[in-house]
Amino acid sequence: MHTEQTASHGHKTAAHWRIGIIGGSGIYDLSVLDEVQEIAVQSPFGAPSGPVTLGKIGGVEFVFLARHGAGHRIPPEGINHRANIDVMKRCGVTDLVAISAIGSLREELAPGSFVAVDQFIDRTHGRPQSFFGEGLVAHVSLADPVCARLSGLLGDAAQAAGATVHRGGCYLAMQGPQFSTRAESRLYRQWGADVIGMTALPEARLAREAELPYALIGMVTDYDAWREGEHVDVAQVIEVMHGNAATARAMVTALAGLLPPERSASPIDHALDGAIMTAPAQRDPVLVARLGAVAGRVLNER
Numbered sequence: 001m002h003t004e005q006t007a008s009h010g011h012k013t014a015a016h017w018r019i020g021i022i023g024g025s026g027i028y029d030l031s032v033l034d035e036v037q038e039i040a041v042q043s044p045f046g047a048p049s050g051p052v053t054l055g056k057i058g059g060v061e062f063v064f065l066a067r068h069g070a071g072h073r074i075p076p077e078g079i080n081h082r083a084n085i086d087v088m089k090r091c092g093v094t095d096l097v098a099i100s101a102i103g104s105l106r107e108e109l110a111p112g113s114f115v116a117v118d119q120f121i122d123r124t125h126g127r128p129q130s131f132f133g134e135g136l137v138a139h140v141s142l143a144d145p146v147c148a149r150l151s152g153l154l155g156d157a158a159q160a161a162g163a164t165v166h167r168g169g170c171y172l173a174m175q176g177p178q179f180s181t182r183a184e185s186r187l188y189r190q191w192g193a194d195v196i197g198m199t200a201l202p203e204a205r206l207a208r209e210a211e212l213p214y215a216l217i218g219m220v221t222d223y224d225a226w227r228e229g230e231h232v233d234v235a236q237v238i239e240v241m242h243g244n245a246a247t248a249r250a251m252v253t254a255l256a257g258l259l260p261p262e263r264s265a266s267p268i269d270h271a272l273d274g275a276i277m278t279a280p281a282q283r284d285p286v287l288v289a290r291l292g293a294v295a296g297r298v299l300n301e302r
């Protein structure tokens with residue numbers, strides 16, 4: 001079923017989970033969902049990557065979106081992360097799981113293994129980084145960009161699905177779409193990055209602004225370019241990706257079973273408390289209206 005919907009708010013009220021899943025390369029649907037409904041949700045930030053799929057696993061509600069669109073039509077620099085995150089909020093998502101293909105910058109992070117990423121270095125450019133801007137200025141903390149609770153559960157779920165899971169790791173977000181030069185790849189290792197990809201930023205930044213606890217599980221597909229005589233090869237990436245896709249879906253099923261029956265509040269649910277600098281009288285009403293789903297909790301309070 002495919003319907004048009006202009007969903008409204010997305011403020012968290014009840015103590016139940018509604019898990020958003022952003023699927024990356026190789027994860028274009030979530031066949032493990034029951035009671036599936038596909039809806040096109042409009043966003044004031046433009047077109048999201050595609051319609052979202054609503055569904056359930058064992059009573060837990062999920063909202064799925066393919067980051068690169070159906071058939072992988074959107075390149076990393078073309079993804080409208082603001083619209084994607086805004087749409088997740090409009091669908092009432094409480095917590096956001098991102099799944100990505102990643103290159104490894106460490107010998108011990110072998111292709112086929114999963115990494116529960118907990119830090120980021122940003123080398124992207126020209127991508128809208130914030131929902132806020134002139135007329136409504138806000139600064140949220142990004143010191144710990146990943147929700148430890150959600151990441152821990154996701155790591156447990158990946159392990160239950162049979163994956164080799166590495167807990168913690170720094171993701172270098174490169175611009176792409178070309179893969180790194182050897183010099184870049186070796187530099188990123190010196191910087192302390194563990195894995196590399198092209199999409200998790202600004203996604204993680206925007207999730208924080210939208211008060212969505214965010215966790216990223218990366219599926220290692222290759223060793224990037226730092227090893228002498230080796231380079232990234234899309235054919236290899238696709239082959240490993242296909243091997244990982246079933247495990248990723250099983251991870252989502254396992255996650256549904258591991259979530260505590262009641263969702264207790266997360267500090268990230270209040271990430272915008274005290275973050276807005278612009279005096280109420282100076283706020284741009286157009287921007288305030290656009291931010292209804294993302295920041296309505298703090299913008300509408302008296």
Ligand SMILES: CSC[C@H]1O[C@H](OP(=O)(O)O)[C@H](O)[C@@H]1O
Pocket residue numbers: 023024025026067068076099100101102197198199200237
């Ligand atoms: C297919 S390799 C490059 C491509 O895969 C990753 O995408 P995603 O994070 O959405 O899984 C990487 O960031 C690149 O966009």
Ligand SMILES: Nc1ncnc2[nH]cnc12
Pocket residue numbers: 101102103104174179180196197198221222223224225232237
């Ligand atoms: N080596 C790599 N660099 C950037 N993105 C990737 N996605 C998968 N492998 C990658």
